[in-house]
Amino acid sequence: MRIFADKLVDQLHRQLHSSYLVFGNEPLLVQESRDAIIATAKMAGFDEKHNFTIDNQINWNEVYDCCQALSLFSSRQIIELEVPETGINAAASKELVQLTESLHADILLLIVGSKLTKAQENAKWFKTLNQQGVWVSCLTPDIQRLPQFIQNRCRKLNLKPDAQALQMLAQWHEGNLLALAQSLEKLALLYSDGDLNLVRIEESLSRHNHFTPFHWMDALLAGKPKRAQRILRQLELEGIEPVILLRTFQRELNLITKLKSELSHTSIGAIFDKHRIWQSKRPLYSSTLQRLEFAQIRRLFRGLNKAEISTKTQYDDSVWPLIAQLSLEFCSATPAIFPDLPIQR
Incomplete structure (x- = not known):
């Protein structure tokens, strides 16, 4: 069962499950969810807690011992397993599946980690535990939410x-x-x-917003020039390397070119499935495909190439104005006219 982090407290008030999977890209929500589960479990009599990290040094026998070393007078126990950024390998996956068979009413299993990939969501260990317990999704809310x-x-x-x-x-x-x-x-x-x-x-207060190149790219795909410029200015202030933005932009343009080329002979739904476009991103790509023509895409590629050359050769000239101009062109339904943009013909 999947729930979002903001619904966890209500769920804990109704029922304490035997296992919880807390995963997401937002550290605050991950920590708050973890703390809420542990606090509720302790009120239910889970007085002992054991923490393990699923890496090459983990001793699975110690994990199993926590499940088996129980007696009439033993305390109920929380077993917390931390998943590293590298994820879970095949050997650990097998151990987790086996561990589910050892769980009982006096054990609460808590597994914590960063955002899951599709492959991890489809892994046997995850599906098995998700069927038995609760998956708490701790994703950063987007600007709309x-x-x-x-x-x-x-x-x-x-x-x-x-x-x-x-x-x-x-x-x-x-x-x-x-x-x-x-x-x-x-x-x-x-x-x-x-x-x-x-x-x-x-x-x-002072400003505490933190943007990544992906926030910027989402604003471009959504055709929101003001938001894209605001994010771009913040990224410049934070000192991000321009080449990171350029590579992100180039990667998206390559994908858009492929999608647009295939639209002539394939339905848009099938194209999105083929290229594994997330459901939440499909409206953004749909609007971009309608907005941009091939001539405009080629112009953007030339501008990105010029910007990348500039970052590597013209150390005294800032490339940020050019990136800003390319951002505006990407968001525009028609090619923008920039007198100082060399790529215009």
């Missing part, structure tokens, strides 16, 4: 942001939920009445 996410957290702290304050909190903390949690706690201490507006937020 972030305001509601913030509103829910504000409600728990008796904070009452107005619409503008909520939007500013979302813009200032996108991609950095840990900073968001700290900011809301600070605001709750500063303003006992809970009322939040633009003035109070600007006086009390």
